[in-house]
Amino acid sequence: MNGWLTEAACFPDKDYPVESWQPSLCGAIDILIRRDGVWLHEGRPIARPALVRLFSRLLRRDAEGYVLVTPVEKLSIQVEDLPFRIIDFEGRVFRSDQGVSLPLSDTHPLVIDVKGEEWRPRMRVRGDLWGRLTRACAARLFETAELDGEIVRLKLDGQGFEIPVVSA
Numbered sequence: 001m002n003g004w005l006t007e008a009a010c011f012p013d014k015d016y017p018v019e020s021w022q023p024s025l026c027g028a029i030d031i032l033i034r035r036d037g038v039w040l041h042e043g044r045p046i047a048r049p050a051l052v053r054l055f056s057r058l059l060r061r062d063a064e065g066y067v068l069v070t071p072v073e074k075l076s077i078q079v080e081d082l083p084f085r086i087i088d089f090e091g092r093v094f095r096s097d098q099g100v101s102l103p104l105s106d107t108h109p110l111v112i113d114v115k116g117e118e119w120r121p122r123m124r125v126r127g128d129l130w131g132r133l134t135r136a137c138a139a140r141l142f143e144t145a146e147l148d149g150e151i152v153r154l155k156l157d158g159q160g161f162e163i164p165v166v167s168a
Contacts, residue, residue, distance in 0.1 A: 014057065015057060016057050016058060018057075018058060018059070018060045018069050018127075019060065019127055021069050021070065021071050021074075023069065023070070023071065023072050023073050023074045024074065025064050025067070025074045025075075025076065026073050026074060026075055027075060027076070028075060028076045028077070029041075029068065029075040029076070029077060030042045030043075031046075031055070031068070031077040031078070032077070032078045032079070032080065033066075033077070033078070033079045033080065033083050034080050035080040035081040035132075036085075037084070037085040037097050039052045039055065052098070053098055053099070055068055056083070056084070056098045057098075058070065059077075059083055059129060060127060060128075060129070061083075061127065061128040061129055062128075064076050065079075066078070066079045066083060081132055082122060082129075082130045082131055082132045083125075083129055083130075083131070084096045084097060084098065084100075084125050084129065084130065084131030084132070085097040085131055085132055085133075085134055086102070086121075086122075086123050086131040086132065086133045086134065086137055087134050087136075087137055088137055089137060089140070089141065089156075091156055091157035092104040092156040092157045092159060092161070094108070094110075094123055094133075094137075096125055096131050097131070100125060102123055102124075102125060102131075104123075104156065104161060107124070108123055108124050108125070109123070109124055110122070110123045110161070110163050111123075111163065111164055111166055112152055112163055112164070112165045112166065113166050113167075114165055114166065114167050115167075119138070119142075119165075120132065120133075120138075121133040121138050121141065121163075141154070144156070145163075150164065150165050151163065151164060151165065152165060
């Protein structure tokens with residue numbers, strides 16, 4: 001990835017058409033996205049936020065799992081939970097840890113996974129990539145919620161939303 005990454009590093013906030021790139025899997029790269037949203041390379045946090053933003057835009061989930069993809073290479077990486085964190089919201093617009101605005105909609109649905117007694121909300125960022133709401137963000141969200149069986153009802157910006165509850 002070195003040559004292409006050097007060029008792409010000049011544009012870490014650009015959106016890339018990763019879903020249309022179909023290179024063969026080249027192997028794995030020692031990158032782990034921890035549950036808390038920290039990206040590690042060879043066990044050490046990636047210190048450059050622009051590099052993490054770039055990698056987050058080259059990320060995709062497909063049959064091999066989570067991969068970083070370019071037009072000519074595809075490398076698998078490890079993800080402990082979900083690759084993104086949803087850190088805040090204003091009205092019905094949520095914000096990821098990579099600065100992406102996500103308006104609650106069919107494109108960016110919110111789902112609540114229930115594992116035992118734990119409620120773990122997540123939101124689609126793009127494709128099959130999801131972000132887990134941080135504890136603080138989820139607590140703020142649940143302050144306005146009403147539980148109705150298998151559905152959580154929210155009112156955001158005067159609009160009503162039904163959020164499905166899924167047993168994990």
